[in-house]
Amino acid sequence: MSSATESSSIVSALMKRIVIIVPYVWLTIFFLIPFLIVFKISFSSPETAIPPYSPTFSIGDGLAGWLERIKAFSFDNYLWIAEDPLYRNAYLQSVWISFTATCMTLLVGYPLAYGMARAPQTLRPILLMLVILPFWTSFLIRVYAWIGILKPEGLLNQVLLSMGVIDQPLIIMGTNSAIYIGIVYSYLPFMVLPIYATLEKMDGSLIEAAQDLGCTAISAFWKITLPLSIPGIIAGFMLVFIPAVGEFVIPDLLGGSRTLMIGKTLWNEFFANRDWPVSSAVAVVLLIILVVPIVWFQNYQAKQTEAGR
Amino acid sequence: MLKWTRFNIVSVVFGFAFLYLPILLLVIYSFNEGKLVTVWAGFSTKWYVQLFQNQALMDAAWVTLRVGLLSATIATVLGTLAALALNRYTRFRGRVLFSGMVYAPLVMPEVITGLSLLLLFVAIGFDRGFWTVTIAHITLTMCFVSVVVQSRLVTFDRSLEEAAMDLGATPTKAFLAVTLPIIAPAVVAGWMLAFTLSIDDLVLASFASGPGATTLPMKIYSQVRLGVTPEINAACTILIAIVAVGVIIAAVVTKNQEAQRVKDEQMALRN
Numbered sequence: 014m015s016s017a018t019e020s021s022s023i024v025s026a027l028m029k030r031i032v033i034i035v036p037y038v039w040l041t042i043f044f045l046i047p048f049l050i051v052f053k054i055s056f057s058s059p060e061t062a063i064p065p066y067s068p069t070f071s072i073g074d075g076l077a078g079w080l081e082r083i084k085a086f087s088f089d090n091y092l093w094i095a096e097d098p099l100y101r102n103a104y105l106q107s108v109w110i111s112f113t114a115t116c117m118t119l120l121v122g123y124p125l126a127y128g129m130a131r132a133p134q135t136l137r138p139i140l141l142m143l144v145i146l147p148f149w150t151s152f153l154i155r156v157y158a159w160i161g162i163l164k165p166e167g168l169l170n171q172v173l174l175s176m177g178v179i180d181q182p183l184i185i186m187g188t189n190s191a192i193y194i195g196i197v198y199s200y201l202p203f204m205v206l207p208i209y210a211t212l213e214k215m216d217g218s219l220i221e222a223a224q225d226l227g228c229t230a231i232s233a234f235w236k237i238t239l240p241l242s243i244p245g246i247i248a249g250f251m252l253v254f255i256p257a258v259g260e261f262v263i264p265d266l267l268g269g270s271r272t273l274m275i276g277k278t279l280w281n282e283f284f285a286n287r288d289w290p291v292s293s294a295v296a297v298v299l300l301i302i303l304v305v306p307i308v309w310f311q312n313y314q315a316k317q318t319e320a321g322r
Numbered sequence: 323m324l325k326w327t328r329f330n331i332v333s334v335v336f337g338f339a340f341l342y343l344p345i346l347l348l349v350i351y352s353f354n355e356g357k358l359v360t361v362w363a364g365f366s367t368k369w370y371v372q373l374f375q376n377q378a379l380m381d382a383a384w385v386t387l388r389v390g391l392l393s394a395t396i397a398t399v400l401g402t403l404a405a406l407a408l409n410r411y412t413r414f415r416g417r418v419l420f421s422g423m424v425y426a427p428l429v430m431p432e433v434i435t436g437l438s439l440l441l442l443f444v445a446i447g448f449d450r451g452f453w454t455v456t457i458a459h460i461t462l463t464m465c466f467v468s469v470v471v472q473s474r475l476v477t478f479d480r481s482l483e484e485a486a487m488d489l490g491a492t493p494t495k496a497f498l499a500v501t502l503p504i505i506a507p508a509v510v511a512g513w514m515l516a517f518t519l520s521i522d523d524l525v526l527a528s529f530a531s532g533p534g535a536t537t538l539p540m541k542i543y544s545q546v547r548l549g550v551t552p553e554i555n556a557a558c559t560i561l562i563a564i565v566a567v568g569v570i571i572a573a574v575v576t577k578n579q580e581a582q583r584v585k586d587e588q589m590a591l592r593n
Contacts, residue, residue, distance in 0.1 A: 025493040033414055036404035036464065040423040043461040047438030050445055125337030128330035140334065142573060147341050149565045151522040153539050153546075154558040158344035161351065161550050168347060201341065252429070259431020261525055266546060276433045283437060284528075293441070296434045303431070311425050 048300075055090055055293035066289050090294035100295065103273040104302065110189060110264075110274060111257035114196035115204075118253050119246065121197055122204035126245075127238075129205070130212035141209070148202040156195055156266050163191055163267070187269035195263040200256070204249035211245030212238070244317055251310040255303055275299055345562065352555035369556040379557065382541040386521050389452065389537065393459035394517035400460065401467025401516070402509055408468070409475040427465045435462065436529030443530065450532030458530035459520040466519060467512035474508030507576050514572055518565060 057066040094100040129140045147155065162168045163185045170182040185191050215238065223233040261276035268274070275295065283292040352370075356363030373379065404424050411417070427435060439458050443450055478501070486496040502509075524539040531537065538557075545554055 028493055028497075029411060029414075032403050033407040033411060033420070036400045036407060036424075036468075037416070037420055039400055039464070040404075040420070040461070043439065043442070043457060044423050044427060044435075045419075047435075047442040050441045051434075051438045054441055121337065121340070124329075124333035128326075128332075128334035128337070131326050131330045132334065133326060142569075143338060144341070146566065146569055147345065149518050149569050150345065150562050151539065151558070151565075153522065153524055153542060154348070154561060155345065157542070157546050157550070157554070157558065158348040160546070161555075162344060162347065164550075198340070198344070201337075205337075255429040256431060259433055261431075261433050262543075276431055279433050279437065289441070292437060296437050299431065300434060303429075307426065307429055310429070311422070314425075315421075 051293045051296055054290055055297045056087060057290045057293075058087060058089065059288050059290050090290050091298070093291060094294055094298060099273065100275075100278065103275045103278040104298070106273060107258050107260075107275040108302070110192055110272075111196070111254050111260070114193045114257060115200075115250055115254040117193055118197045118200055118204045119250065122201055122249065123208060123246070125201075126205045126208035126212055129209050130215070137213070144202050144205050144209075152199060153262060155199055156262055159191070159195055159198065159267060160186065163194070186267065189268065189272055191267040192264055192272060192274075195267045196253070196257050196260065199263065200253040203252040207248035207252065208242055208245035211242045215241050247313065248310075248317075251306060251313075255306055255310070258303060259299060348555055349559045349562065352552060352559040354552055354555075357552065369552040370560075373553055373556045373560075376553070378536075379538070379541055382536050382538045385452065385535055386538040389456050389459060389527075390517050390520040393456045393463060393520045394513050396456075397460045397464040397516040398467050398509060398513040401464035401512055402471050402505075404464065404468040405471035405475055409472055424465050424468050427462050428469065432462075432523075432525035433529075436526045439526070440529040450530060451535040454530040454532065455527050455535055455537065458526045459516075459523060462523070462526060463516035463519050466515050467509075470512040470515060471505060471508045474505045478504055507579055511572065511576070514568060518568075521561075 054066055059066055125144075129137065129144070132140055160167075164170075165182045165184060165186065167186070169185070170179075173179045174182065185194075219237050219241075220233050223237055224230065228236065258274075259276045260274060261280050264272055264274040264277050265280070268277075279292050279295045279299070282288050282295060351362075353365050353367065354362055355366035355368070404420075407414075408417075408421055408424065414420075436458065439454070439461070440450075442448075443454050448454060482504070483496050483500050486500045487493060491499065521537075522539060523537075524543050527537045527540055528543075531540065538561075542554055542557060545551065
């Protein structure tokens with residue numbers, strides 16, 4: 014009997030090793046190390062060679078060789094980014110556009126989540142599925158669908174013109190408004206789901222008690238419902254804001270050439286200008302901007318999960 | 323019971339109209355006879371016929387499908403392992419780093435992940451193509467799988483597994499016979515999520531892909547930049563239809579499984 018227990022404990026120790034090590038190694042090779050490479054290349058200088066940067070690293074150089082190369086590192090790319098107003102504007106615009114669009118998503122998403130949470134019990138699973146369903150359809154397709162609606166001869170203008178609301182087609186395509194619409198539309202489920210989750214769990218008797226004590230429906234909402242749904246609002250806000258800052262597809266397809274968001278700048282720097290060191294430096298700075306909200310949000314989520322257990 | 327007020331109903335109706343109207347219009351205009359996407363000129367399926375004769379688009383679809391199936395399967399294995407590691411073992415060296423690496427790709431801008439993977443492939447001299455896109459998709463989607471499976475593991479009662487082992491099952495057998503069937507719906511959901519994310523991805527694929535491995539979103543993107551065409555509408559409609567059917571089947575399956583589980587539990591209690 015004891016040998017059986019022993020062998021089973023060996024097996025479970027082995028299983029533990031495998032369960033941890035396999036995904037750990039994968040993520041280290043394909044997620045962590047690539048970042049270190051980006052970090053390293055951001056200190057290199059561009060070259061017209063393959064690969065188009067120098068110095069390059071190789072494992073065979075040994076420690077002395079590495080130290081030699083580290084001396085050749087330069088902060089030129091970062092100085093370049095700091096001095097060129099193009100990049101500064103792109104960062105500021107990205108953060109500002111994402112922030113505005115996230116607030117708009119909240120304004121659209123909250124009433125929807127609230128309405129869903131108050132819906133009859135039998136209807137809720139269907140409504141929930143209807144919110145999730147667009148998330149499964151292609152992001153690219155959903156952005157593309159808006160081009161046909163927003164462009165000057167598009168459906169929105171046709172409808173408004175024929176109804177006589179406007180007599181000149183609205184120019185929405187190629188402006189920031191189109192980007193806002195694109196972000197609100199594409200990220201709406203990310204905002205609705207966490208808010209719905211907190212509102213659905215809420216104890217309805219709290220509101221009833223408040224109303225029995227003479228609270229109006231509106232002030233009961235401000236005093237009870239809204240404060241209790243703050244964890245959902247925070248989660249939704251972060252889930253929309255963080256990816257929106259680095260968004261590429263929406264500003265590229267819906268925005269104009271004057272709107273520079275950083276994801277698009279990075280893309281152009283890489284694919285059009287083929288300047289790998291500068292695009293790496295752009296990526297590192299973007300990561301530094303986002304690392305604070307990402308880490309803060311992860312801790313927040315971890316705390317929420319712990320509390321939920 | 324709180325009332326479903328008129329305000330609630332209106333906001334739900336408007337919310338869903340906003341979510342579904344653009345997709346609906348896109349589908350409707352894929353059956354438009356005319357070349358102009360915005361002027362209705364009669365019903366026709368000619369764009370679908372033309373779509374299937376477009377060899378480049380069909381090739382791209384085939385690449386996308388293979389990358390999707392392969393990457394989703396591997397990502398499901400890796401993501402489930404990662405979920406088990408984070409759920410079961412609260413203490414091991416480097417756990418903080420590990421959980422950081424599992425969660426970070428979920429919110430990381432895709433341009434950064436794509437760029438960094440490309441630079442890795444260049445640094446190690448790995449030829450870009452089918453395999454690099456697959457690796458990129460595995461890396462991203464395994465994190466989503468992990469989150470989905472973890473949410474199921476949180477509610478899983480470990481004592482069931484312990485009971486199986488007390489009754490003589492080896493840890494491996496206990497896992498296969500008890501744990502896996504219970505977390506199976508989450509694993510399947512994770513696979514489907516990984517698959518849709520993979521067939522949908524433009525940014526990672528653009529960075530990681532090389533000659534001969536153009537995926538469908540890359541193809542669609544390059545055509546969309548030239549303008550809206552009914553042919554692209556038709557391609558999008560087919561993709562939407564596939565996803566919608568898949569999601570509905572998944573929902574029905576989960577519902578049946580859930581009903582079965584409740585029934586089993588009631589049976590167990592009665593005995």
